[in-house]
Amino acid sequence: MTQHLFNTALQTAIELVAQRRQLRTARDRIESERNQLERVMNTVPQLIFAKNTDGEFLLANEAVADAYGTTVSDMIGSTDADYTAESDEVDAFTDDDRRVIETGKPLHRTEETLTDAAGNERVLETWKIPFTPVDSDEDAVLGVANDITDLTDARDALDRQRRLTNLYAVSSRVFKSTDPEDAFDACVKAVADVVTADELAIYDRNTSEGELVRLATAGDNSESRSRQRIHPGETDLWRAFTESDTCWLPADAVIDAGDAAEKQALVTQLGDTSLLSVVVDERDETLESFIRAVSQQVSAALTQLRQETSIAGLSNDVARTQRQADRYQNLWEGVVDTVEAIVTAETSAAVREAVVDFGDRVAEYAFVGTYDPVTERIDPVEVSEAGGPAKLYESARQTFPAITAASQNEPQRIVDGQATGGAHGEWLNRLLHFGYRESLAVPVSHCGTVHAIAEFISTDAERFAEPERQAVGAVADAAGMRLSTLESASASNAPIAFDFECQDPSPLFPGLSTSGTIVVEHVALTGRENFHLTGRVDGYTETAFRDYVAATPGIELDSIASIDSSVHEISVRMRDTPDRSLASVRDVLMRTDTQLSSVRSRPNADVLAFWTTDPKVIGRVREELSTVSGSCQLVSKRHVSGSSGRRDESAGNTDLTSRQREIAETALQEGYYDDPRGINGADLADRFDVSSSTLHQHLRAAESKIIRGFFE
Template sequence: MATELSAESDTQRSTPTVLVVDDDQDLADTCRYWLEGEGYRVRTAYGGEDALDVVDEEQVDLVLLDRRMPRLSGDEVLDELRERGHDCPVAMMTAVAPDTDIVDMPFDEYLVKPVAEEDVLDAAEELLARDSFSEDVREYFALEATESALSSRDEENLRDAGVLGDLRDELSEAYEDHEAEIERREQQLDRLVHVNRVIRSIDRTLVEASTRETIESEVCEALVRTESYCAAWIAEYNDHSRGIQTRSTAGGLTDNVDADPDGQLQECVAEAVESGKPQVVSSIAESHGEAVFEDTVEASETAAVVVPLAYREKSYGALLVYTVESHVFTDHELSVFVDLGDHIGNGINAVEQRKLLLADTIAELEFRHADTADPFVALSRDTGGTFTLRGVASTDEVGLTCFVEVEDADADEVLERAADHDAVDHVRLVTEGGESLFELSVTSAAIETLSDVGATVNTFRVEDGEGRIVAEVAPDADLKAIVAAVQSAFQEISVLSKREVERSVQSTEAFKQGLSDKLTDRQQTALETAYAAGYYEWPRDSTAEEVAEAMDIAAPTLHEHLRAGERKLLDAFVDETN
């Protein structure tokens, strides 16, 4: 059977905006915390009037709305939203027990307080997915939510039990009119909610996982704990041979899972890893199914999604997930799988970085670097200055922000040339003098590439357009892949040495003693007093004036002691961690 490769969306969904409306500020803020933790953009309103102002001022994709609020009730807010033409999904989230008066209310979901984190997140995910359905199917799901809310009560306690019967008849009629589409959408919603729950469970696993194998095994097992997916496995990908090899499996798969008689898996995994986009196999080739599926799975009725696993530029292979029926993966479902792939890649990278930090022995790579495509090399050559990396401030999806010390170069010339370089997104002169300090955000540099593939740059110095980079990696890291990544990005870069280095380990007591030797008695007393008085809490338990009074010194004197002590404390910390 022919294999069709497709991905319905080339871009991830934009970040949805959720409006939480509740006069209980603690609950509203708690919901905001939950939702922001899952990547949503969240606005809060503590009253009906404020809620209407928000939806008039900006695009809102979903509203969580309390019913019982002073001045303007949730029911009134809902009616006004619809009057003003706002058709975004609305979930009533309230302690008001549902009754037959809700039948004519234009909401999409009804949550009865108290609500748990999973209730709120599941509702948000499902309602946002429903928004792409046809109008008739959206109305069916809204009717179903109303019926479900009323069915949670004893019928004899309803104002008019006959209304519930009429609602059920209307629901049955709507189902019969759109049965095929409704069943398909229900399956999609089940998968969607399940994958999001998997992501949340994986987040908890990532906190505790100590190995890459633990993460991969938990991911595969979590995906097949429901009927939505019949099998899952993670494939390692070799970008030189474009071959694949099994790392972890779960579900109805044989030991021969990476058998690939027709080359379809190799092609699909290669496309996913190299493009960074999920790939859909709408029909599994029969020859592949015979090789890898147990008898309980009918290959001809199976579809699959292939999800790349990566952290920035470093690939960790791909996740393959099989469904028990052929279906079209929606844009929303694919975007959730993209999120899952990002979570897994981030988790594996975090485990490898922890391993690097804790390792007694590390691998060290030293490079000679003279490629002027790198802004630091180009700036050193053009200005005659010596550039030394002092620290990395932050990383994001598009580059690296770092601090660089520059000697023997005019600061204004460095600023001008840096601003003109294509790979420099932002430059700022922090301090000027014999050794000027610059902040640069770069989108392409060797140290940025090394960071992308999980290496830690220990030293980087460029003089007269030629640099030396020393980077640390875990002892079991793929050194060939790291070197290949750097050399594919920059032509004029070569490896000078590869070596294993024993890491010196300083005891806690030695660290304390070394710090104590650096601090004066007054600096140490100021730090300890300020800490004990809650000066470093936020909001502060004690002001600087109060701490100074406790030490019987002036506030300016206290600030001098604290600044000097904090600087020495940070020096000791950086020295210990480098």
């Protein structure tokens, strides 16, 4: 029994020794493994650590200790706050540790910052998992962090390089633009190529309307959700003009969309009046930096465009000013030369020739003609080249520009491309047929009297600008003055045709309606109290004219023959009335070698055409007409050559008396010499209020002088 107990005790002792040896071996192995693990932990570059719920380090490797500038042993039991003054970092670490411990779930941070003992900001990629220490039941967190500072620096460098490349692309497109709108289009397209955004738009401030107007968008403009117009104060977008840098705004300041409240709009100024808007899901500092750089580049491009435009405009202004100066110099040199030629001209023909020569300097075609205010006809007497538009006046019945200029004593300008109607529109159509596009008709007048009419015609529209019109006016004034002087100085007995326009009231046909005119082609002085007039009425029905005659004292209708419904040949007798007497005018005509040859009457005015060989009679006629009409103006005066002189000189110098001429012309006009006769001697004698024997005595004397003049 004793031996058995001894053996049992011995066996137990041996087993205990063996177990102790095994335990020592296990402890040595564990210690070796721990040392090996520590060596591994301290060898790897990763930061490895464990913390309890109080944030105290339970475990840390040398990488952590080096970062905090201490030793591994000193770190045990300390916290992050013991080594860094960056409270934001400590709070972030503590929040993540607590979350892992409380939730029991791992956590991964792709990037977080740690400021080391040297003050360097390191970027870490960190994994944290729940952890229970071997010798404790306390919850803890185990963390491993990679120092990716170099990687992020390289990445940031690549990002900067990419942004620079993208910025260069934007700048290249923008600086190649030729105007602001091109620059805006280039900007949004270039930004859209490198930025992922929901909306890209550029707005410009419309100063006249006081609102922001969308000028450019990325993609289809019709599909853009960006507001088309934003009125002052309507959204926060206007705030961007008060910011010195880029600013973030709620996206609903820019777009109309249901999800606008969930998005952000990055807005920056482009120059002084424009804004760039970029709508994204969330704020992005990298995007903000890039858009800020884009803003600077686009603003610089806009400044450059404005400067280039200003310089180009200034250069164009200088060149245009030089061209205008050369043009004005040549123009006024021509005026000086022409005026000198006009002043030294000895004949009316030389004056007209000088005017036409000036026309060759300012236009491709020019002519000068005389004007008959009664018939309203232009007779071109000097042309720059044969044919051309001047011949249109030979047969035209329309009131073309030269006729209007002469009748109103005002220049008339017709230009292709400008609204022109009536006769002037027809004139322009005919000019285009000749290859011309503009005409300028000016009266050659002096002291209100039209001595001639000149018209200058060009193949270019807008040839006769203000300087040309002033130059033409100066030449016309000089020519009018010289023609007046030459006519006044003429000592010959060549007939003078002169015309007075009388109104307020009209001396012969007062109170005409506005619908037509009366043209008297023959006037016979049939006594001290009578005129006999034959001519044509245009624009009145026969009934309307008869009613006018019946309602007008002193006018008797001898005959009326209708050509059509509004044109009639008429013969009227005009007698003096207590309110209207032309006796003094007839006295002047009967006592001088002067004849009232024709009349043109229109509403409120009569134009009376006279012939005389005595220039002094013109003033006397004006004085006598002024006693009848409130306004009496000499509108035309011209010497008439023998070939176009008075009708009584067509068969030679017959030397008829005024009475003989009146009776002979009236006899011819009324058909006395027709077969059968249109009027007999007795009726003709009644016209002139003389006996038949006296009438035939005047006729025989006139016939004798005319026949002798013809054969001699």
